[in-house]
Structure formats: C-alpha cells, structure tokens
Amino acid sequence: MHRLLSLSLGLMTSLAVVTTSAHAVDGTLTLYTSQPNTDAQQSIDAFMEAYPDVDVTFVRDGTTKIMAKLEAELAAGSTPADVLLIADSVTMEGLKARDLLMAHPDADVSAYADGTHDAEKTWFGTKLITTGIMYNTAAGMKPASWQDLLKDEAKGQIAMPSPLTSGAALIHTATLVDNLESGWGYYEGLAANGAQASGGNGGVLKQVAGGEKLYGMVVDFLPIREKAKGAPVEFVFPEEGVSAISEPVAILSSTQNPDAAKAFVDFLLSREGQELALSQGYLPAHPEVAVPAGFPDRSTIRVMPFDAAKALADAESNKARFAEIFGQ
Amino acid sequence: MTLSETAGPRLTLRGPAHPVWRWREGTGLVLLLAVSILAFSIAPVGRLLSAALEGGFVQFRAVLDTPEVRQATRNTLAVAFGSGAVAMAVGLVFSLALAVTDMRGRGAMAFVMVLSLMIAPQISALAFKTLAGPASPLLKLVGLAPAPGTPNPMLGEFGIILVMGLHHAPLVAITLAAGLSGLPRPLVEAALLDGAGPLQIVRRIVLPLLGPFLLSAALLVLVAGTGNFGIPALLGMPVGYLTLPTLLYQKLASFGPSSINDAAAISVLIAGLAASGVIAAGWLLARQQSRLEADFALEPFWRLGRARLPVELAVWGFIAVAILLPLMSLVATSLVPAYGVRLSFESLTFAQYGEVLFRQDLTVRAFRNSMLFAGAAAASLCCLALVFAYLLDRAAVRVRTPVLALIELPYAAPGIVLAIACILLFIRPLPLLGFSIYATPWIILFAYHARFLAIALKPVLAAMATLDSAVEEAAVCDGARMGQRLRFIILPLVLPSLLAGGLMVFLLAFNELTVSALLWSAGSETLGVALLSLEDSGLGSEAAAVAATASALVCALMLAMQSLARRLPENALPWQALAGRRIRENS
Numbered sequence: 004m005h006r007l008l009s010l011s012l013g014l015m016t017s018l019a020v021v022t023t024s025a026h027a028v029d030g031t032l033t034l035y036t037s038q039p040n041t042d043a044q045q046s047i048d049a050f051m052e053a054y055p056d057v058d059v060t061f062v063r064d065g066t067t068k069i070m071a072k073l074e075a076e077l078a079a080g081s082t083p084a085d086v087l088l089i090a091d092s093v094t095m096e097g098l099k100a101r102d103l104l105m106a107h108p109d110a111d112v113s114a115y116a117d118g119t120h121d122a123e124k125t126w127f128g129t130k131l132i133t134t135g136i137m138y139n140t141a142a143g144m145k146p147a148s149w150q151d152l153l154k155d156e157a158k159g160q161i162a163m164p165s166p167l168t169s170g171a172a173l174i175h176t177a178t179l180v181d182n183l184e185s186g187w188g189y190y191e192g193l194a195a196n197g198a199q200a201s202g203g204n205g206g207v208l209k210q211v212a213g214g215e216k217l218y219g220m221v222v223d224f225l226p227i228r229e230k231a232k233g234a235p236v237e238f239v240f241p242e243e244g245v246s247a248i249s250e251p252v253a254i255l256s257s258t259q260n261p262d263a264a265k266a267f268v269d270f271l272l273s274r275e276g277q278e279l280a281l282s283q284g285y286l287p288a289h290p291e292v293a294v295p296a297g298f299p300d301r302s303t304i305r306v307m308p309f310d311a312a313k314a315l316a317d318a319e320s321n322k323a324r325f326a327e328i329f330g331q
Numbered sequence: 332m333t334l335s336e337t338a339g340p341r342l343t344l345r346g347p348a349h350p351v352w353r354w355r356e357g358t359g360l361v362l363l364l365a366v367s368i369l370a371f372s373i374a375p376v377g378r379l380l381s382a383a384l385e386g387g388f389v390q391f392r393a394v395l396d397t398p399e400v401r402q403a404t405r406n407t408l409a410v411a412f413g414s415g416a417v418a419m420a421v422g423l424v425f426s427l428a429l430a431v432t433d434m435r436g437r438g439a440m441a442f443v444m445v446l447s448l449m450i451a452p453q454i455s456a457l458a459f460k461t462l463a464g465p466a467s468p469l470l471k472l473v474g475l476a477p478a479p480g481t482p483n484p485m486l487g488e489f490g491i492i493l494v495m496g497l498h499h500a501p502l503v504a505i506t507l508a509a510g511l512s513g514l515p516r517p518l519v520e521a522a523l524l525d526g527a528g529p530l531q532i533v534r535r536i537v538l539p540l541l542g543p544f545l546l547s548a549a550l551l552v553l554v555a556g557t558g559n560f561g562i563p564a565l566l567g568m569p570v571g572y573l574t575l576p577t578l579l580y581q582k583l584a585s586f587g588p589s590s591i592n593d594a595a596a597i598s599v600l601i602a603g604l605a606a607s608g609v610i611a612a613g614w615l616l617a618r619q620q621s622r623l624e625a626d627f628a629l630e631p632f633w634r635l636g637r638a639r640l641p642v643e644l645a646v647w648g649f650i651a652v653a654i655l656l657p658l659m660s661l662v663a664t665s666l667v668p669a670y671g672v673r674l675s676f677e678s679l680t681f682a683q684y685g686e687v688l689f690r691q692d693l694t695v696r697a698f699r700n701s702m703l704f705a706g707a708a709a710a711s712l713c714c715l716a717l718v719f720a721y722l723l724d725r726a727a728v729r730v731r732t733p734v735l736a737l738i739e740l741p742y743a744a745p746g747i748v749l750a751i752a753c754i755l756l757f758i759r760p761l762p763l764l765g766f767s768i769y770a771t772p773w774i775i776l777f778a779y780h781a782r783f784l785a786i787a788l789k790p791v792l793a794a795m796a797t798l799d800s801a802v803e804e805a806a807v808c809d810g811a812r813m814g815q816r817l818r819f820i821i822l823p824l825v826l827p828s829l830l831a832g833g834l835m836v837f838l839l840a841f842n843e844l845t846v847s848a849l850l851w852s853a854g855s856e857t858l859g860v861a862l863l864s865l866e867d868s869g870l871g872s873e874a875a876a877v878a879a880t881a882s883a884l885v886c887a888l889m890l891a892m893q894s895l896a897r898r899l900p901e902n903a904l905p906w907q908a909l910a911g912r913r914i915r916e917n918s
Contacts, residue, residue, distance in 0.1 A: 033853050039868040044691045060692055062853040063864055064584075071587030076852065079758045079769035083853045141479035160480055167585040168867070201571045205869025210569070212671035213466025213871075214479030215486070225869060232669040233678070235479070322585075330399070330571065 029056035032263045035073060036088040037066040037170060038250075039205060039225075042283050043088075049279050050270045057263045065203040066090040066170025067322075077103075085258040086267050088129070090170030091248040093314045095126040098253070105256040107265050110272060119249055119288050128249030129271050131286040133304060134175040135245045137208070137226040140235040142217040149183060149241050152193060152218060159197035162210045163220040165329070166322050169203045171222050171248050177314040177321055178246035182307040190328050200329040212236050227297040228284035240299065244307035249288060357813050360718050364734075367715065371781035372737040375752035379602075382595035382755050394596040403578040407604065410491050410563065410574055411556035417496020418552045421653075422503025423545070425646075429504070429910060430511040431533060432633040434643050440650065441910035442893070447654045448501035449885050451842035453561030453859055454878040457866070458657035459494045460485045460566060461664040461875060468663040468674040469656070490566045491574075497653050498562065499555055501909075503548040508909045510544030511537070514629040529633035543615075550612035554605045558745025560845040564863065575601045576747040580848060583751075595755060598748040605745055658882060665875035683876035687865075694877055696854065697861035701881075704772070704857065705840035708779035712787035713833040719784075720791040721821060724798075738788060741781040746845030753778045753850060770852040778846045783839060787832040794828035795821070831904070834892055838885065 036043045040063050047059045064072065066089045076082035089095070098104050104125040112120050112127065119128040136146045144156035152161055166173035176190070183189045199216070207219040208226060212234040219226075223245075226238040252271050254264040270276045277289040284295045294301060314321075384391055394400070425444060429437050447455070461467060464483030470476035484490060514537065522532050538545075560576040568577050579597045582590045635642050667673075668680050687694040719738075723731050741749050757769040757777075768774045798821070806816050822829075844859025851860045858881050865874035896904055 035853070040691060040693055040865060040870060041686065041868075041873070044693070047692070060696075060854060062856075063693065063868070065867065068584045071584055072852070074587040074589075075754075075758065076770045079767045080760055081770075083770065139479045159482075167581065199570055201569055203867050203869075205867055206569055208869040209466075209670050209866075209871050212669070213464065213483075214476075214481070214671065215464050215466065215483045217480045229669050229671075232672070234669045234671045236671075330402070 027056070028054050028263050028266045030058070030260045030263055032057055032059045032085050032260055032267060033083045034059060034061040034086045034088060034267070035069050035084040036061055036063055037069060037090050037203075038063065038088060045283060046088075046271070046276075046279065049276070050267055053270060053275075054263070054266055057266070059267070065168035066094060067166065067168055067173065070094060070170075082255070082257065084255055085260055085264045086252065086254055088250065088252045088271070090132075090250060091174045092121075092126060092128065092251045093174060093311055093318065094170055095121070095251050095253050096311060096315050097318070099123075099125045103256055105254040105258065105261060105264075107254060107268055109265070110268060112272065114289055114291065115272075116290065120251070126251040126253035127268060127272055128251045128288045129276075130250045130280055130288050131247055131301075131304075132171065132250055133223045133240070133245035133247045133286075133306065134171055134220060135223055135238060135240045137211050137219045137221045137236055137238045139211050139214050139217045140237055141214065145237075146218060146239060147242055149179065149189070149243055151241075152198070152220075153189075153196055157196060157218050160217040161193065161196065161198035161219065162207045162216040163193070163198055163200045164204045164207055165200045165202060166325050168201075171204060172220075173318060173321065174248050174309065174314060175220065175246040176325055177317065178307050178309045180321075181310065181313075182243065187324065187328070190325065194328050194330075198329075200325070208236075223286070223298070224284045224295075227295070231284070231297065238297075240304060244305040246309065247306045250285075357722065360722060360813075363715075364719055364722055367719070367784070368734065368737050370777075371784060372740050375749065375756055375781065376740065378755045379595055379598065379748070379752040382592055383599040385592055385595075391596050391599075394593045395600055399573070399578065400575075400597065400600070403573045403575045404600070404604075406488070406563075406567075406572060407557055407574040407576075407601075409488060410495060410559075411553050411604075413488075413492035414495035414499060414556045415549060415552045417492060418499035418503050418556075419545075419549055421497065421500035422548065423507060425500065426504040426507040426511060426909065427533065427537070428642070428646060430508060430629065431529070431537065431631055432635055432639075432642065433631045434635065434639065434646065436643065436647075438906075438910045440646060441906040442889070443650050443654055444501045444504060445906035445909065446886060446889060448498065448505075449838055449842070449889060450658075450882050451561060451844065451859065451885075452495070452498055452559060453565055453844050453862055454661070454842075454882055455498050455657065456494050456562040456565035457862070457874060457878050458661040459490065461871075462657045462660040463490075466671050467660060468667055469660045471673045472663070486566055486570045487572050488567075491563050491572070494566060495556055495559055495562045499552045502552055502555065505905050505909050506548040506551060507541060507544050510541050511629055512908065514540055516629050519629065519632050523632060532632065546615055547612055550608045554608045554743070554745075557605050557608070558601065558747065558845075560745075560747055560848065561859070564844075564848075565866065575604075576745060576845070579747055579751070583754075583849060591751075591754065591758070594751050598745075598751040602744050602748045605743070609743060658879075661875050661882070662879050665872055665879050667872055670869070670871035683872045684880070687873050687876045688880065691873075693856060693864065694861050694873075697856045697858045697877075698880075700772070700855060701841050701858040704775055704779060705837045705843075707776060708783060708840050709787070709833040709837040712780060712784055712836050713829050715780075715784065716787040716791045716832055717817065717822065717825070717829060719788055720795045720825070721817060723788075723792060724795040739785045742783065742785040746782065746843070747849065749778055749782055750846045750849040753781075753846075772852075772855040775847055775850050775855055775857070778850060779836075779840050779843070782846060783836045786839060787829075787836050790828040790832040790835075791825050794825040798824055830895075831892075834888070838888060842881075842885065 034047065043061045043063055047061060051057060051059055069089065073082055073084060106124050108124055110124055110127060120126065138146060144151065144154060146152060164172040166176050179189060180186050204222045204225055207221045208229060210216045211219040212229055223238055226236045230236050252268050254261065254268060258264050277287040277292040280287045281292055281295055286294060286298055428434065429441060460483065462469065463485045465477050465479050465481050467476055518536055519532055522536055558576060560580065563574045563577045567573060573581065575597060579594050583594050663674055665683050666679050668678055672678055723734060753774055757767060757774050760767040803816055803820055806820050843857065847857040847860055848863065851857060858877065862874055862877050865877060892904055896907065
C-alpha cells in the first residue's frame, strides 16, 4: 500500500512536470501601453531576459488614444493586443464590465494592499503615479497649492495634458473637480488664466523644461527624472493633495498566448519588476520597495480621495466638458 | 507634393491614330486597369460620401455646424492662404533668380531647395520648432535664447504659416520653372535689342507670360496647405490651434470608431475645400490657355556683373537661414541628453542615436517598415504604371481623360481624406472574403497604392507619348506578342522615366505621415508615426534623432538619383528643371 502510494505520488509529480513543460512560456506577446517609449522598451527587455523564448512587441500612445485604437480593432473583428499596461484602473473597470479582460487567479498579490488590484484579479496596479505641479526653475512664483495656478504670475504660463489624450489627465480632472470647492469652476479659472491643455504629459514636460511655459500639471516621475538628468525643473506635491493613478496591467480575454501574458503580469508584480520601476524613477506599488530619489516618503504624500465608479460613469461627459472649456 | 509632371497647364494629349491591331489583345490587362480604378478611386470615394451622408443632409450639416469645426475651418483657410502667400513670394523670386540671372552654383541651389521639399513636412516643423524659443539649443549656445516663459514663436498660426510657406516654396519654384523654360527666347532677345533693361523684361514680358503658371502654382499650394497634416500636427496641436486635418485626427484618435461618421463628414468638407481650388484652377486655366511655341527656350539673360557675388551671397544666405539652420538645430537637439539642457562638450551625447537606431523596437521597426512599405509600393506601382501607361497611350482621348482624372483623384485629395476612406472601406470584414485588412500593414500598402499611382504613372505616360509606334509595329509584324513587346521594346525605352517615377514614389511614401497616422497598428508603425509618438512622450531629443536620420537618408537617396542623372531624360529630376538652362557659350 505504502509503495503504491509513493508510486502514484511519483507518477503525479512526473505528470505535473509534463504539464508545466506543455505550458512553456514562449511565442509572441503584444503589449499596448501608455508608458513613454523608452520605459516600455526597458520593461520589455527586462522581461525578455527572464523569458528569452517570448518575443514581446509594444504599441504606445496616450491611454485615451490607445483605447480608441483598441475599440477600432475590436470593431474590425480582432485586436493583436494581449496585455494592456495603461494609466488608470477606471478604464480597466470599463473593459472588465464588458468581459474583455481575463482573470489571473494565480497572481501573487500578497504583498499589495487591497484596492491596488481588482478583487477578481483582472487588473493589477503596478505603481503609484501622482499628478502635481511642475515648474521651470526660472519661474518667479514657486507654486505650493493648486490655487496658485490661478494667480497672475501664472497667466498664460500653464501647460496641462488633455483627457482627450491622457488617462492620467482624465482621472486628475475627475479628482480635482470632486475635491476642490470650486469644482469645474477651477478649470474655468485655469482656462481664463490662459492655461493650455493639449496632448499628453510628455508634451507638458517638454514645454516646461524647454521654458516655453513656466508651470505645468504633470505626472510626478517625468520632472523628477528629468531634473536628475539636468533639466531646469522642479516638482511639487500641492498642499491640497495630489491625484493618483496606479498604471494597472491586465490581460485581454482574446489573447492567444495567456501563459506568456500571465508571466508578464507576474513579472511586473514581482520584486524584480518593482525594482525595475524604481530604477526608472517610478514610485512602485509594492510597499516594501524603496522610493526613488527625489520623492518624499510614501506616508507624506497626500492623495485626494476619488470615486472610481463615478469617474467611470462620467468619463465621456467629463471629456466633453473639458473639451468645451478649453475649446477643443 | 506635386512635382514637375503635374505642374503647370495640362499637356495636350495627342489623339489616337492607332491601327486596329492594338485592340485585339490585352483584355486581361484592361481588366487589371479597371479593377485598380475601381479599388483605388471609385470605392474609397463612394464609401466616404455614403458614410458622410448616411444620417441625411441634416445630420451632415449638424456635424459641420459646430464652433470647433467653424474655428478649424477658419484656421485652415488662414493657414492655406498665409502659407500660400509666403510660398508664392519665395518661390517666385527663387525661380526667377535661377532662370534669368547668370548666378553661379544654380544647380546646387536648386538641389538644396528641392531637398527642403523632399524632407517630410513634420520633420521641417520639428526642425523649426527647435530653432526658436527658450529651449533652442543653437540660441542657447550663442546666448541668444529668450528668457524662460517666452512662448515659442513657431507654435501657433505664425509658425505654421512660416514653415508651411517655406516648405511649399519649392513647389511654386518648380511649377514656375516649367513655365519659364517654355518662354520663347526670341521675345526676350528682341526686347534686349530694343534696349530694354533686364528688370523691364522681367516685369513687362516674363511675368505676364507666366500668368497661367503663377495661377496654377498658387492653387497648387493652396490645396497642399489645406490638406497638410504634419506641420499643424507638430506646431498647432500642442497649443490647441487646430486645422481641419488635425481636428479630424484628434477626434478619431481620441474618440475611436464611434466618431467615424463625423470624421467622414469633416473629411468631405476638407475634400470640398481642396476640390474647389482644383476646379477653379481648371476653369481659369482653360480661359487663359495661350500656348507658346518655344522652339528656342528661355536662357538666362540678366548679366549681374558686379552685383553677381552679392546676389549669390544673398541667395545662399537665405538658403542657410531658411533651410540649413533648422536642420542644424535639429541635429543639435538630438545631441543633448534631455530637452532643455544646454549643449556643450560635456553634455553632448550620441545616446539618442543608439537608442532609436538599435535599442528601441518601435523606432527600429519604423525605419524598417517605412523602407519596406515605400519600396514595395514603388516596385509594384512601377509595374502597374508600365502597363497602364501602355494601355492609356493607345486609348481614345475620351476614355483616357476621365481615367486619368480618376487615377489622379486619391492623390489630389488630402491624405487624411484618403485615410478616412480606407478605414471606412476596411473596418468591417471584406464581403465574400470574410477577413479584414484593417489593423494590418496591408491597409497602409493599399492606401499608398491608391495615393501614389498618379505619381508613378505620369512620367511613364509622358515618355510613352514620345515613342514612335513604328518600332512596335515592326515587332507585331515579326509576331511578337504583347507581353514580349512590353518587355523587350517598350520597357527599355521608358525605363529611365519608370525609375524616376518609382524613386519619387519611394521618397513620398518614405516621408509620409498623414495616411499612416490613422492607419497604423501594432507592428506597422511608420517613421512619421514613430516621430509623433516620441514627441508625444516628451522625448524631444529622441524625436530629433529619428528626424535627423530620416533626413540624412532622404538626402543620400537624392544624391544617388543625382548620380544617375546622366542616364535619365533631361529634366527628369525636379531640381534639374529648377536650375534653369546653361548659358550658351557664344552668346
């Protein structure tokens, strides 16, 4: 009996080995992402070092735009995308509601706080990316509050991303409108102060670093990283708080290569993947991974509360309202 | 970008005096021609119109009658007319200087001028953008950069008009050069004998005779300005200054397929604006047509004497500021580690080139794709052009004229309009076949075929028209079949024109952004798309590195064409036509 048991155990083990090798991680994988091109390439290269048999390509555009591309492809019948790594979880919730995402029940999220990932494990936050204020070091007024952007010193000197391109900007808009007393009045004030809204965060960085504008609303890691390279910029976390997104990753249910897709998700959530994000200058979602140089401690960053369900419901009307205020 | 072949008053095509044997064969090829026209011209236009008018005329008007569309229409007209005026002024002065004066180095001047046209508009825009403003590496280098907080003058209406005007000036110059070379020399010589000064001759004889060409050049740049996407995309979109093509792009890129019918309506508006220009040109030209017999073509008659050196210096000075300086600025921008950093020996880095040429999948792929798409389109269009030119050459005028007009349509229409038409055609799976080429590289190749067939066809058609049919008749008598005649008799005779057309297609497709901006998908990004993506990511130095490399490739290709010049028919290269004639030794 004993021998029989050990025999069958042995058989099971060898069967298990066979099953794993049948699920070898290889083939091709297409990533749709809103990360800056260089960062996306670095993430892919690090993943491919760990999984040399997988060939990963990526497509990059602002979250709003890449979603529009995805929609067009779905309308045409199919999309080449396997994995999404985009700005915000609100968009992910929208996709999940339409059954477009594949759950990854085995993902190890033990280190992460609840709320940074979907309870049903369809999407997983990978970072904490806040939107605050950047300024060119030549600027006279050093902003400390969102209200400072309404001052005369900032007249005609503000650049900000448009929700028509950027997912971060869409969440940021929803958060500010909910949290600031003046609501949409704040954005109307910005428009009246000559603020210019267009494109993505990269464009804002370029304009402020180049000195064409003095102030910008922008995601934290861009100016903090460029400052380290010598660009004349500073980033501030305004006193009212910042808005935050988590740059979630998710697998599309239409993927032809779920094993590689899951491996990619696991890689981003692993300690190694989180250290990579740290080295790129992002605030990693993993609470035990350090904070990049130039960032304050996690506990001192004040994130404004934000209603995801409302933001999802209001996404289209928020975009339209924003476009109307800024004449787009 | 229409070059010499399309410029100027229409060629009067000779009528058919063809023997009957020509119609007894080649049914398969005629079928190919018919299918191509159906696929490349009739289907896209038809689908676009039906989508635009799907919701009825009321819906169509509702889409167009919004503040944003009205504003974008105003902007489009301002940009088209403003840049048209700049292009006309620069192009006229330039072409006159090259055609009537005895400046030295006219060949080189013309080459650089055409180079500036052959560099993609989005690259010109990027170059000028880096030239001015507080971040300009060149201005910073000499300590002349304006203080931070000063807006970049190149962003917005002024910059778009300036850059587009300079970019389209060679178009005007080439068109006018065609007219100038056709002016009869005896008229000028007679005036000289009567003691008229050169300035008088230019004012009283040359300019009036150039009238129709001035008109056609003006309309050409108006149409090009209306449809241009690359320049307002880089210089207008960042500051919220939208023209109709960029508004269309933004709508489609941000709101997805749900906005496709709105997009169709807007693109019909753009096409309408452009078409009204073309129709007006046709009408005015038809009224003004007075053909001159130029047995003795115009030669430079303005001896500058002591003024020659200063004039030459002035022309080179202009070229340096308007064309070379922006390119230098582009290179300087590609060498700094981060946008806004001051260029110095310590900060100088080639890291961006390593990044975009070897490391980043996207840009490496974009270089490969643009080469591949442009090469494939050029090769296959050369084959089609040979066959179609042969068929059209022997067709009756009443068949040929409408067929040529249909082939011209997708090229004359703004690129963004063609792109929308292609999306509409292919977003659903093809009937009967059941699969979709949307979101594959094939849709881009299809669009390139539709767009550039006219470019490949025209030089071959012109060469075919000069062939003596006796040679072919002799081959017929010897029993050569049509395929044999095409290969062994016609092909060698028209080969140079075929190659010139093919290379032009390659250059235009290689530089192209407007069509692929809307049609790219994962894996089929073109250079233009990669450039926009890098700009949007805020990677200004990397974008500059891509742009500088692409410009160097274009320049190398043009030099290669130049080295082939002796084997090509006279004036097959646009800058040769622009450089004017050599002065005869004895006069």
